[in-house]
Amino acid sequence: MAKETRARMIDAAVVALQQRGLEGMSFTDVLARSGAARGAIYHHFPGGKSQLAAEAAAQHGRDVLARLADLSATTPRAVAEAFVDFARPVVEASSRGSGCAIAAVTxxxxxxxxxxxxxxxxxxxxxxxxxxxxxxxxxxSAEDAADKAALLITLLEGAQVLSRAAGSTAPFDRAVRAALTLFDAKP
Known part of the structure; x- marks a missing residue:
């Protein structure tokens, strides 16, 4: 039961980071969303807010990594398109005011x-x-793959900020059109 409470608190902290950022994340929100008792905070997170935020960001990072591991395709462009399909709902949520839980802790x-x-x-x-x-x-090639992977992650993170500011996925859509052409080029 205690492990379940802790996991619910971490999940609630991820949502709070996405919606309010690190400064806006409050224990009150985490407790309300997780259903945990007030005493659970320092029982599970004796390091306080920073420990909870770090564990929430790390867990979210692992969750996204697991989803990225499912991306497979036979061409670099198909991998990039699969990544864009994965990223689109995230950016759509950003255009409505959400953000990246990982970026929030930076x-x-x-x-x-x-x-x-x-x-x-x-x-x-x-x-x-x-x-x-x-x-x-x-x-x-390993070097080209690393460069293009960095481009895709940067596109995702930057698009979240721009789409949130614009209230639209238009910045993401424009960046995707430009980026995908790079996957057609011969290395």
Missing amino acids: LPVGEDGDELCHVAATAFASWSGQLAAALSGAGL
């Missing part, structure tokens, strides 16, 4: 900023590595 707050940025960097690197492996498996 805005350092206090002395825990470096640790939280490390969690984010680890997640982003794992996503990029997973995409690079898929692109390499589809025929790109």
Whole structure:
């Protein structure tokens, strides 16, 4: 039961990070969404808000990585298109005010900023590595695959910010059109 409560709190923290960012994430929201008792906060997260945020970001990073592991295709363009299909609902949510739980922890707050940025960097690197492996498996050289994987992750993260600001997925759609042409080019 305690493990289930902890997992629910982490899931609730992911949602809070997506909706309100690190500064706006409150224990009150996490408790309300998770159904946990107030005493559960420091029982499960003795390091407080920064520990909860770090664990939520790390868990979200692992969840996304697992979904990226399912992307497989026989051509680099098909891998990129599968990634775009994966990213589209995320960007659509961003256009309605949501954000990336990982990006939320990159805005350092206090002395825990470096640790939280490390969690984010680890997640982003794992996503990029997973995409690079898929692109390499589809025929790109290791270096080209790494470059294009970095481009796709940057496209996703940047598109979330721009789409949130615009209230539309138009920035994402425009970037996707431009980026996909790069997957048609011969390395």
